[in-house]
Amino acid sequence: MRTRKIANDTKTSELDNQWAVVMHFLPQGWQDAAWTYGAITRLRAIQSAEALLRLIFAYAWNDWSLRTTANRVSGHLRCGRPQAVTPRVRVARLHAQWNLGTGRWEHVELTDTHGAESLTRLRLRLDDVVLAERHDAKPPALAWIVAQKAYVIVRFGWNALRLQTLNGEPWTLRNAVRGLRDATPGEWWVQIPGTKDRPADAG
Secondary structure, eight states, rough: HHHHHHHHHHHHHHHHHHHHHHHHHSSSTTTHHHTTTTSSSOOOOSSHHHHHHHHHHHHTTTTHHHHHHHHHHTTEEEEESSSOOOOOOOOEEEEEETTTTTEEEEEEEEEESOOOOOOOOOOOTOOOOOEEEEGGGOOHHHHHHHHOOOOEEEEEOOOTSSSOOOOOOOHHHHHTTTOOOOOOOOOOEOOOOTTTOOOOOOO
């Protein structure tokens, strides 16, 4: 039991050091924004915006169980079987933008459950390159990025995101490569339905 307690204390110390690094990258006024946008409406088990944000990171990033997270919030990190505690918190969503070039957070937004995840929350500059996941491959969001005069690299399922020729005809990779000679590379310009004025290069 003593060995386990020492291990828990060491892990807690490491988390505290890592949290100090996260806090360094947050913009000024972010705690007030938690109240402004309704992420916090009153304080009970959660005593501050920082405590709420740390709870969100602990559950989502550290992959803690709900029970472990609840014990952390209540101030109990105990050896053995944790005591079930249900913190009274309002569920929130954290939207963050990371710059791979500078290694810094460029934008952090905290919303309630009505704040859907979307690439349109990004703050882009001319010629920025957005690296997105497959679930972000939605025509309105991709069209919005192009309208900001930025670029996007995103993987997508062939059935989830339909492509067209610039004339509006259906485009498939299988039909396109049939017109190529053996061992010959090909390049095609295609568009996403509904964004005809903003063609995307499928390469």
